[in-house]
Amino acid sequence: MPGSRFRRWAKGFRERDTWAAYAFLSPWLVGFTIFMAGPMVISLVLSFTDYDGLRETSNVGWRNYEQLLSDPKVAKSLGNTILYTVMTVPGKMIVALALAMLLSRVGRRSAGVFRTLFYLPEVTPKVAIGVLFLLLFNGQVGLVNGFLGLFGFDGPQWSTDPAWVKPGLALMSLWSVGGTVVIYLAALNNVPADLYEASALDGVSWWQRFRHITVPMISPAFFFTLIILTIDALQSFDEAYAAFYGSSASATYSSDAALFYLVYLFQQAFQFLHMGYASALAWLLFVVIMVITAIQIRVSRRFVYYEGGDR
Amino acid sequence: MVRRLPYWFALLLASVLFLYPFWWVLTASLKPRSQVFDNLVLPRSWAFGNYLAIWDAAPVFTWLVNSVTVSLAAALAVTLASALIAWGFAYYRFPGRSGLFALVLSTMMLPTAVTMIPVYLIWNSVGLATTQVPLWAQNLFGSAFYIFLLRQFFLGLPRDLFEAAKIDGVGHFGLFWRIAVPLCKPALIVTFVFELKASWSDLLKPLIYLRDVELFTLPRGLKAISDRFGQAGEQQWEIVLAGSVITTLPMVIVFFLAQRHFIRGIATQGRKG
Numbered sequence: 001m002p003g004s005r006f007r008r009w010a011k012g013f014r015e016r017d018t019w020a021a022y023a024f025l026s027p028w029l030v031g032f033t034i035f036m037a038g039p040m041v042i043s044l045v046l047s048f049t050d051y052d053g054l055r056e057t058s059n060v061g062w063r064n065y066e067q068l069l070s071d072p073k074v075a076k077s078l079g080n081t082i083l084y085t086v087m088t089v090p091g092k093m094i095v096a097l098a099l100a101m102l103l104s105r106v107g108r109r110s111a112g113v114f115r116t117l118f119y120l121p122e123v124t125p126k127v128a129i130g131v132l133f134l135l136l137f138n139g140q141v142g143l144v145n146g147f148l149g150l151f152g153f154d155g156p157q158w159s160t161d162p163a164w165v166k167p168g169l170a171l172m173s174l175w176s177v178g179g180t181v182v183i184y185l186a187a188l189n190n191v192p193a194d195l196y197e198a199s200a201l202d203g204v205s206w207w208q209r210f211r212h213i214t215v216p217m218i219s220p221a222f223f224f225t226l227i228i229l230t231i232d233a234l235q236s237f238d239e240a241y242a243a244f245y246g247s248s249a250s251a252t253y254s255s256d257a258a259l260f261y262l263v264y265l266f267q268q269a270f271q272f273l274h275m276g277y278a279s280a281l282a283w284l285l286f287v288v289i290m291v292i293t294a295i296q297i298r299v300s301r302r303f304v305y306y307e308g309g310d311r
Numbered sequence: 312m313v314r315r316l317p318y319w320f321a322l323l324l325a326s327v328l329f330l331y332p333f334w335w336v337l338t339a340s341l342k343p344r345s346q347v348f349d350n351l352v353l354p355r356s357w358a359f360g361n362y363l364a365i366w367d368a369a370p371v372f373t374w375l376v377n378s379v380t381v382s383l384a385a386a387l388a389v390t391l392a393s394a395l396i397a398w399g400f401a402y403y404r405f406p407g408r409s410g411l412f413a414l415v416l417s418t419m420m421l422p423t424a425v426t427m428i429p430v431y432l433i434w435n436s437v438g439l440a441t442t443q444v445p446l447w448a449q450n451l452f453g454s455a456f457y458i459f460l461l462r463q464f465f466l467g468l469p470r471d472l473f474e475a476a477k478i479d480g481v482g483h484f485g486l487f488w489r490i491a492v493p494l495c496k497p498a499l500i501v502t503f504v505f506e507l508k509a510s511w512s513d514l515l516k517p518l519i520y521l522r523d524v525e526l527f528t529l530p531r532g533l534k535a536i537s538d539r540f541g542q543a544g545e546q547q548w549e550i551v552l553a554g555s556v557i558t559t560l561p562m563v564i565v566f567f568l569a570q571r572h573f574i575r576g577i578a579t580q581g582r583k584g
Contacts, residue, residue, distance in 0.1 A: 009406045010406070012405055012406035013406060015405070017403050017404075017405060018403070018405040018406065020399075020403060020483040021399045021400075021402075021403030021405040021408070022399070022405070023399075023483075024395050024396060024398055024399025024403070024487070025396055025399040025400070025411065027392045027395060027396060027451065027452045027453055028392075028396045028415065028452060028453045028458070030452060031392075031449065031451070031452020031453060032414070032418070032452070034433070034452075035426065035430055035433075035449050035452065036418055036421065036426060038429070038433075039425070039426035039428075039429035039430050039433070040421075040425060040426060040429075042429035042432070043425055043426065043428060043429050046428065046429070053432075053435075099322075099325060102318050102321050102322050102325070103322070105315060105318040106315055106318050106319060106322065110319075110322075114322050114325075114326060115574065116570050116574070117326050117329055117330060118325070118326070118329055119566075119570070119573065119574065119577075120329065120330070120333070120563065120566065121329060121332070123508055123512075123559075123562045123563060123565075123566040123573070124512075124559050124562070124563075125511065125512035125514070125529075125530050125533075125558055125559060125562070126512060126514065127512070127514045127530040127533050127534055127558070128530075128533060128555045128558050128559050131533065131537050131541065131551060131555050132332060132336065132555065134541065134542050135336075135339075135348075135548065135552075136332060136335070138348070141348035141350075142348075143332075143335060143350055146350050159542075175329065175332065178329075179577050182574055182577040182578055183577060183578065186578040231420075231422075235422055235423070235424065237514070237515055238512075238514045238515070238530075241514070241518075241534075242514065242533075242534055242537065243542075246534055246538050262424060265424055266515070266518070266519075269427070269428050269431075270431075270518070270519055275428050275432075278428055279428055281424075282422070282424040282425045282427070282428070283425065285422055285424050285425075286421070286422055286424070286425050289420075289422055290420075293420070
């Protein structure tokens, strides 16, 4: 039986349309081979070598992967990255939800204007945001501490105190929340109005309405942004690198508090030219992202409500 | 209206928080060095000379031209290629379609870190590793998210249209180029502006590939300026600020011209969840 299915499948290649389709697909097929499948294989092979582009390369077996486990900077940078992710992702989701709910309460026209303003920081290059972080979060003269000072608070040394660098960067990242706001607002606008009207008749409180109508109805949007924001945060590079790395002097400021995983990988690959080791680092990141995403999908499955049943 | 007043108030407050950093950077870039951090809403004395100083300190105009050409090439390449590929998936039924499309989608999950080093070695082996080519040429082969987006649009077109055109003797490429593409202009613009922004902002690739200062894009140039004049350097923040404005402003302008398309692109992205 599988034989006949295969024959029917193969027969498709006698059709002219099939060849036309593959002609349209050919750029992707070529690109996938050269820039994805090929590099994945090469990267895997490299991760078992000491390749540095200079000296003769030799096979080192699992040594790179053993080194990962004992390298304190791997633990440090992975810890930094995860800590940052844990702060920025829920932070962005909460702020975005609050803003989207506010936007859904004013007329569509004015909501459109505010939405545009909130989105503006998203078009700001991340390298400029990194520079801006150093200025706004400067401990002595920065705007943020100046603002805190108005209320009598003595703000921390955000950009130099290792304990405050990551919370500072996470706070700064909330500025780029506009894309998430747009997604939540679209989801809120799709909640059928009669659901709210029915609940109003039943005399349901604001909190109950939020908890039992709004949240379930927009849970697919939560789920989507949770996954995307997490994957993005785990690969953060630009802001931290722009603010703290690059020139030898600037790195000393943060004493590794801003050493994100991708920053360390970049240093290993392109500054120290330890490309074999860096390839192993890349595969560890891949595994970490996969595991975290898989956990999120498993846990979310219980909470996400899709209209029209299971998908 | 009165009931809505608190919401308005909260939104206005939020808008100030979102917009003030832009204003702060813009005005601080026009202040003399000693007043950069005075946090005054307007400069006490205007120092337009900061923009002349940055002009002398670095080849900013060259960087601007580089950024414009690279990001236009990147956006154009990815739009054309992704449209071709998306059309192949949307219009034709052929053996291997669903499997290949799943493969396209799965590439979105692959962190760039995994392919970053081998891709560099590939460009190096063909002698292009220190040119601007690697910054955009990969886009000639399409990109998964845009393929997905454009396929959705193509699927929404009525099929009868194409059957009728086929009877009139329109060929395979004609169906795509003369009928499908003009009808999908909005989605093509979304793709174009998204990639324009992504390519304009990119720091990692210029850091990997560009060695020659004359080839730098603006983000890479801003990083160089900030290294030299910023925290670790000469503490001439007014120059770093002018650099930040020059790097950011072109995208802000593009955004205001094309904001409809940005917003629609994001909203579409959410819907696939």
